[in-house]
Amino acid sequence: MASENIDIAIVGGGVSGVYSAWRLQQHYPQSKIAVFEASDHIGGRLLSVRPPDIPDMVAELGGMRILPEVQPLIYDLIQELNALLPAPEQIELYRFPVDEPQNIAYLRGVYLRLQDFTTEPDKVPYRLNFLDRGQTGGSVIIDAIEQIVPGITNKSLTEEERRLMAQSASFGGVPLYQQGFWNVLFRVITGEAYQYAEDTGGYDTTLCNWNAADAIPWFLSDFGVSAQYMGFCNGFQQVPLVLAQLFEQAGGEVCLEAPVSGVTRSEQGFQFQTPGGTVSAKTLILAMPRRALELLSATSPWLQESARFQQLTASVTPRPLFKLFTTYNSPWWLNTGYSKADGEYVPVKSGRSVTDLPVRQTYYWPRSNGQPALHGHAMLLASYDDGDNTGFWDGLRGRRHSAWKKGLEVAELADPFIGADDHVRANELSWHRYKAPRMMTEEVTRQLTVMHSLSYTPKVRNAAFRDWGDDPFGGGWNSWNIGVKSWEVKRQIIQPLDGQPLYVCGEAYSDAQGWVEGALQTADMMLAKLV
Structure with a gap:
């Protein structure tokens, strides 16, 4: 697309970007609309990968669930998409378990069951x-x-x-x-x-x-509600992938490995640079979180010099999130259950356990149909971390932000964990791209052993991680800053510069921060100005 003129340019291939593109292409079928995504895949902070040793499981390295009761936008969108898809390609959901009463809470050196919080308070x-x-x-x-x-x-x-x-x-x-x-x-x-x-x-x-x-x-x-989470049989990333597919089928264009820089105003609207050359667009949509907007501003003096744009984008704070998945020959955690007084054995098989150790949350990952793994190869979301605890893992991984500066999605590892299936490479966007370091894998094994009150845990077969604090995301979610009237800012930032066809959307500036629901909310607010 070197030196080409288009009608609408959308920067960012996450949910808000491809959803907006699809809706706009539907409304303006004769317009030339393109999505520019810096990485080589669609999805943003939705990243679903299959471990090489378990074909009927999907590791959610990014977002992993929805709450249909309080998130109607994503739930209704799934129904709309399914009406357009053939049966084998439809987006299927399953009940996503969380706090099962028999699961473990290891806190301050004391072993508890989650049910003990209410039944055994002493x-x-x-x-x-x-x-x-x-x-x-x-x-x-x-x-x-x-x-x-x-x-x-x-x-x-x-x-x-x-x-x-x-x-x-x-x-x-x-x-x-x-x-x-x-x-x-x-x-x-x-x-x-x-x-x-x-x-x-x-x-x-x-x-x-x-x-x-x-x-x-x-x-x-x-x-605060009787939360009923739902997970995705084929991974949450299926949603943006389907949106991108429908957008292209309607005549739109998705440009991967196309980082945008140097945004300026022009007579036609805007100009910016991509690896393929200069692009001019009448309308520019930035479907990006705060940190990505900051990185774009650093190469775009016109944006950097706009006090209003800078003030609005700085109204939220990125919050780090970290996920580490491990796979095993068998679901060893079944043996960490307990026997009731009547002799019934209650295994730990689904949902999560919690601890004040740096791993914080461990999920006993379900199969693609939502059922627990009771035999054969199995997988854990071994650590689901946020906030200060993500810093613990920093010392066991590549230098933060180093990948983005080199034009990479993830940093190259000097000492990777050598898994049992390293020879398996099903596709380029695979588990192996997000391989965990050896020291990180060994440390999470040590903490899981302590957390489950075992003398040892079986050997890890394969391990993968994603730290969303890395650039260009800066965090797994964003939160409103103290003193900000979010109900005003979320409407102002949709079109931050009065009278100019520049728009911003995404989870960061919504009422549902950290959720796809927020990405859809702001996208719909932005689309109301354009269609």
Whole structure:
């Protein structure tokens, strides 16, 4: 596409980018529309790979599930896409288990079962007051939220009603949006209760100091309902891949390995540089998170010098996320269950276990049909980490940001883990591209052994990881900054420069940060201005 003129250029091949492209191509079938993606594949932070030794499993190195009850945009989109696809190619979902009562909680050196939080509170190694004893960590936070914004946990409220309540609420005489979530929680619960909620919840960034007016409805949408998560039989990445396929079938063009730089204004609209040459576009859509926008601005003085553009894009903070998958000859975790008083053995077979060790969360990964692996080769999401804990793994991997500077997706490893199936290379976008370092694999094995109270765990067959803190993403999700009126900024950033056909969309500047739902929400807001 060297020195070519197009009507609409979309930068970013994640969900918001390819979804927007498909919708626009439907509405403007005669227009020339193109998506420019820096990597060699579509999907953004949706990345689904099959391990070489387990053909009926899909490792979700990026996003892995949805909540249909509170995420209608992605659920309805899946139904719409399935109506266009032949039966063998349809997007199939399965029930994605999380907190199974028999699973393990290894906290402060004490071995518990998840059910013990409510049934055996004396075993829980936290000095909780009488109000918090016998509750899960999530329930402690929900009770605290009710004290901060009375009435907001009423189950009859809609998601939008909760958001409006939080946006207009004050606490201690100060508007909630001007306060941090951690700050207000610490005024209604003890430090011990906060630590208990953070440790048992498995995440650090959900309770960190981000905008309380956004954090509260966000937390309730994920943890305050009877959450029924759904996973993807063929991987979540199937959604953007199908969108890109339909876009191309409608006449659009997807340009891979086409990083964009040097955006400038022109008489026709905009010009920018790609490896193939200069491209001119009448309309420019940046379907990108904050860090990617910053990297683009660094090569585009016109964007860098716009105080409004910089202020709007800086209204959120990228939050790191890390995933490490390991495979084994057999599901050894079945043996870490327990026997009931009546003699029934209850195995650990699905969902997750939690710990305050750096691995934080371990998921016993299901097969593609959603059923637990009960025999044969099996897989763990051995570590699902966020926040400060991702720093633990930094010392066991390649230098952060080094890959992007060299034009690579992931850094080359000096000391990779040599797996049992290293000779298998089914395709270029494979498990092997995301191979884990040897020291990282050995360390996660050590922590899994401790967490499951074993003398050893079987040898790892294969290991793969992805750290979303790397460029160009900067994080696995983004959170609104304290003091930002998100309900205003999310509308302003859609078209950040008045009167100019430059648009921004993506998860970062939405009400559902960290979810594909947020990417679709902002894309629809942007499309409302264009169609």
